[in-house]
Amino acid sequence: SYELTQAPSVSVSPGQTASITCSGDKLGDKYACWYQQKPGQSPVLVIYQDTKRPSGIPERFSGSNSGNTVTLTISGTQAMDEADYYCQAWDSSTHVVFGGGTKLTVL
């Protein structure tokens, strides 16, 4: 079955750039998206189709896809960005697959 791999945690200082990666076999050939989930809240879509940002999502969120890795980049990270982030893609065998999630700590 298809799997997406994320680092369990990433730390960043306020105002710095956070990079959260997600890897999977031939992930570059698929569309990937990213969700942000804060404690006690439902997930929110922050990036779709690798690089597109839904309306209402701050410009500091961006995405890229290269080879077997997709990356969510948060520029000028703010304390409010502290959350769990999940990547997601579609595979013909597994259908929808989520990465295990990355906890972003802003300290």
Add this chain to the structure above:
Amino acid sequence: EVQLVESGGGLVQPGGSLRLSCAASRFTFSTYNMNWVRQAPGKGLEWISYISTSSSTIYYADSVKGRFTISRDNAKNSLYLQMNSLRAEDTAVYYCARDLYSSTYPGWFDPWGQGTLVTVSS
């Protein structure tokens, strides 16, 4: 604002059944594919099922195939998940989510409902 509201969760014994509902509002429900996603306590997200606009295409995760049934009623703007033969490992918050990808397979989800908790325990 687009809204999805789940209901029907609760405590059920192993082997029991439960039916979840998701009420959609403020968008044309019949034109969107829909999904169910769950999250066990303290764990990550797990997709479990997808249904196309006309119910002609349905997918399930292997973990629920044969036990869960997704359905929708476009006239009532509602999505459902019938869960049978429930197990302890089905304990989770269940979310419905609108699919923004107009295709015959799942894409990306927005928005998500607030979730409904299903607890399977004796």
